[in-house]
Amino acid sequence: MRKIVHIVALLLEVLSVFAQSSFKNGPLKVSDNHRYLVHQDGAPFFYMGDTAWELFHRLNREEADRYLKRRAEQGFTVIQTVALAEFDGLNTPNALGDKPLLNNDPTTPNEAYFKHVDYIVDKAAENNLVIGFLPTWGDKLFKSSWGNGPEIFNPKNARTYGQWLGNRYKNRQNIIWILGGDRTPRDGSEDVATWRAMAEGIEAGVGGADKALMTFHPQPNSIQDGGSSKWFHQDSWLDFNMHQNGHCRDTPVYDKITVSYNRTPTKPTMDAEPIYEDHPVCFNVLVIGFLPTWGDKLFKSSWGNGPEIFNPKNARTYGQWLGNRYKNRQNIIWILGGDRTPRDGSEDVATWRAMAEGIEAGVGGADKALMTFHPQPNSIQDGGSSKWFHQDSWLDFNMHQNGHCRDTPVYDKITVSYNRTPTKPTMDAEPIYEDHPVCFNVKDLGTSNAYDVRLYAYLDLFAGAHGHTYGCHDIWQMYSANRPAVNGPHIYWQEALELPGANQMKIVRRLIESRPLLDRVPDQSLIIENNYAPAERIQATRGTDYAFVYSAAGKPFTVNLGKISGQSVKTHWLNPRTGEAKDSGTIPNKGQQKFTPPSSGYGQDWVLVLDDLAKNYPVP
Structure with a gap:
């Protein structure tokens, strides 16, 4: 029996060596000039990576x-993937029905799970x-939000797990070890020590730092942090630095790369997680206006059903709890007010201010919360939310409400x-709704x-x-x-959609975005x-080199030309x-x-678009 086991083990080793033999030029290292x-x-070796974080976890062998x-x-050279995966890994x-650890203990990996990992590596x-090869996603160290x-x-079991992995894959030549798993080490925590212990374990397992x-x-x-170099640049185990973009456009990652590129000692550097193709930009495919x-x-x-439960003290507590819970969500605009006019002689204004203060404290500062106030309709001179809160620093832009009436x-x-x-910016946050009783009077007004x-x-946008x-x-x-x-x-x-x-x-949005938006007045x-x-x-509204004029019922109008650029x-x-x-x-x-x-007539509205001919703007 022992002979059969020995033969099977030998065959597996031979198959592994055969698979690895096709990795043509041998294992990787840093170049002599420490740049590549x-x-x-x-x-x-050119690192052209793809992020298949869930490859080990979600795909079967086929x-x-x-x-x-x-x-x-397609020309990729590196596949970035995770052993202890992000999605409840x-x-x-995994796709074969196996979990990676016994009893979620990093010191007792599950052999069946890692046989599937072996297969994919080979x-x-x-x-x-x-x-x-990411030994773990960062949430197994710091769950965050x-x-x-x-x-x-912790440092002890991270070293044990790292050494086990290193020993298991010491003969695989096609591995780059990637620690971190999309997490920032926390100040005052064991995070840095834990990652260092895992790196130490891997080096021990493979048989030395050079392997x-x-x-x-x-x-x-931040730019000055320089990606991974902030914490580990002086560590001998860190062979090259990585950065992450955050999946946003127009991020100066090149400046961040410059920082780590110029650090001493010289080490290669790269953007390991730039903006993905077909990804919500800055995770902001849809913004939530969060009341x-x-x-x-x-x-x-x-x-409304009430009951009335808020006062300044508990409003601040609730606001801080919400702010802390959602501080890492980038697609939130905070909207206080909830269709109410603050009452004179009441605590209403103080309560909303306390809630705003709590939200700012929870998210980590006023610059991290975009906030406004949704009032009931008020008079022209009141100016919507600006009546009560325009001088408040937490109010980033004003809101108005129409009252669901025509005219x-x-x-x-x-x-x-x-x-x-x-x-401050301003907007109509609750205009007349589609398919709504006009002025709440369906009998007379439809x-x-x-x-x-x-x-x-x-009308609102052009105003x-x-x-x-x-x-x-x-x-x-x-x-x-x-x-009900x-x-x-x-x-x-579902039908109303x-x-x-x-x-x-979408026609409104397309028009507004078709011309330079930030200089429009x-x-x-x-x-x-x-x-x-x-x-x-x-x-009417205009930019420097374009203008829009809206005619609500198709009535003729006269334009004073010369207010935008161009002959x-x-x-x-x-x-x-x-x-x-x-045209x-x-x-x-x-x-x-x-x-x-x-x-012209009822429902026959039109927009005249005027463009400086020299700008050659597209048809709106």
Whole structure:
């Protein structure tokens, strides 16, 4: 029996050696000039990595074969993947039904699980691919606000686990060891000591520091930190530095690389986790406008269920708890207020301020929380949220509310908050919703439509709002057959997703983003007919080299030219209902010019787009 076991073990070793023999130029090391990686024979090695973090954990052997073969064909040279994976890697079995550790103990790895890891490492070698081998994702050391954990590592068991891994893979030539797992070592913790112990264990397991090529994968940090070099540059086990982008555009990672590149002693450096293809930019595919509470929990008023539970003390505590919980979420805008007007002579203002103070404390500072206030409708001179909080440093931009009525001059209210000092962005956060009882009076005024919501989007934005909120009466309450309804919704929320007004919001966004956004200002002096009532309103806005004029009912208007750059102006009519743009010719950029929209009447709104001809802007 022992002879059979010995023969099987020998066969496995032979197969491993055969697989590794196809890794043509031998193991990797740092080049003599300490700037690059080379094979043992001096042949240059270019690190072209792919992040397949869940490869060991989620793919079966057939899937892994396909993945590795294709990545090799595409020219990749390194596959970065994790033994103790991010997505509940300790308690959710791999594709073959095995967990990596016995009883979540790093000192007792599961042989069955690591046989699958062996297979993938060797299959990578057959494809002449290096495995960027992460012993663990960082949540097993520091769970932070994402990752499943649990936190199982300390310096002692990290060394044991590292040595076990090093010994197991000491004959695999296609491994680069990557510690860190997307975590920043915490000040005052054992994190640095634990990673150092794991590195020490790996070196002991493979038989010496010269037999392990090793680095550290951090979270994004500041330019002066220099990625992994902040903590480990002087450590002999750290052979080269890594940085991370954070999946954002326009991040000066090149400056961070310069810092680690220039550190002494000289070590190679790289961006190990840049922005991914097809990834939410800065994790911000959709922003959540996060209301900590609806206003009835502060002031029940005549609607809402309450009860009234907040005061300044518990509001601060709750705000701080929320801020701390979501401090690492980059896609949150905090919205206080919850559709309530602070009452004179009450603690309302103090309570909202306390909640804002708590949120800022929880997220780690005022610069880490973007915050505003959602009021009920108020008068033109009040200026929305600016009435109470404009001088408060926590209020980053103002909000208004329409009240779900037609013909409300919200553009004038926006003008008030737009012109307040200090300058802050402003917007209509609750305009008239689509399919909503107009002014809550369906009997006399009927229900709002796509034109109602479209009209306020253009009027508000052209009056100076930085953004806009769409709403739908059927969707805000997620109306369905098995839920109670409020104020007579008509269709279930799933069907309401396709209402025309919602689909027309993309036309608004496309127009605003089609021209330089940050220099756009409201400018009613651009037109002669600049003071019509809401139903027939003409509203104008412009940048340095373009202008938009909205005609709510297709009424003609006269433009004062010469307010944007250029000798000639290219004009288009944009149909807000369909998004179609019609060429309307080129005119000299001087004097006055009358424009008549292609159609007029109720629901026949149009946008005139004027561009400096020399800018050659695309059709809107």
